[in-house]
Amino acid sequence: MKNILNYGDGPKAIYEVLKQQIIAGELKAGEELKIMPLAKEMDISIVPLREAIRMLAAESLVELRPRRSPIIAKMNERELIEMNQIRGALEPIVLADAVPRHTEATIAACQTLIEQDERSTDLWEKVELNRQFHLSLLEPSIMKRSLAIIGDQYDGIARITQFRVVDHGGLIGKHNFEHEAILDAVRVANVEKAVVLMTRHIDHATVRARHELSQAVEAGPAAGGSAAQATKG
Template identity: 65%
Template sequence: MKHMLNYGDGPKAIYEILKRQIIAGELEPGNELKIMPLAKEMDISIVPLREAIRMLAAEKLVELRPRRSPIIARLDVRDLVEMNQIRGALEPIILADAIPRHTDETLKECEKVLKRTTKVKDPWEMVELNKDFHLAILGPTRLKRSLEIVSDQYDGIARLTQFRVITHEEQLGKLHDEHAGIFEAAKRGDVDAAVSEMTHHIDQATTRAANELNSEDQSDDTSGEHAS
């Protein structure tokens, strides 16, 4: 897990490295982050490392514990469902407001992101493009506070879960097809169709992610039974 950081790199750089390791599964849920050994391994001081860990805790990727080492947060299906309930409630409303305000330029930006998803094989990049597409298609809305709330749901544990779902290769095509349906309806100015496509897309995302987490839980339980 050795990473070369330039002198003067602050907590943000350390945070980005640790976040990617967590999302990629290199740091597994339940594992402790022992501050002193980790600082030595990364060749950094403790102060920016602690700050980076606090930043990860704010995204619920790390769980802070009094007088004990922090741990990588465990994924909770209830958290995931709640996050997608927020998306499911707000994104269709935001999209309905955004569609009449799209211009040729904003639609071209959405299409640009969509085309990039057809060429991407890296799950990490696909997770980033997923967020980019949603924020682009919702971007022209006047409902900026709601948009900010939605944007927050694409970070932290949600991003980790998306990475694990997208890692399954067949999901890459499904994600693109669902985005394409939303885009085509938005491009036609068909609010009802776009909202219907978005609602279906979020429902499907919730189901896929919940299945992924439940299958991991069952795998963990089975491993525990075998170990005992």
């Protein structure tokens, strides 16, 4: 992990830096966070670092262990299913509210994200573009609390996605045709069709990810970090 500059001196700023490194896979599941070496590397004091780690533990990103160094928490099938259940419950509702509020400009922005995804060969960029597309599709909604909850799910999904997409590149472009279909329904203000397609899209992502995580369990520890594979949607 490279030294971090301009992160400020508060626990929240340190938390944000570490959170992004966990999401991006720079800090791997099961990796120990040794407090003293990490504080020295980041050029910070131990007190705000410990507080930042407690904040990460509260979000199940870090596992605290008595008399031992905390570790980066592992993700499992149950957590993935829960995240997609939240998405499956909320995204169609928020999308239904967003569809009649879309404009030519917001639809064009969504289309641009699809096109950027299709052109991109950077796997982590594709993960980010997937997130941006979903949130941009929902952004016109006035249901801001629900939008915030949905946005939170993508941090966890990004962690899982990196094993399959970044380590293996196995799903490049496979979700784009579903994104195009949803956007086409939004473009003609067909709320019912957009909601059905979004629900199906999230269901497909859940099925694919469960399959990948099940394979990872069967592969066992010998397969290494890349065994914990998953998908994006």
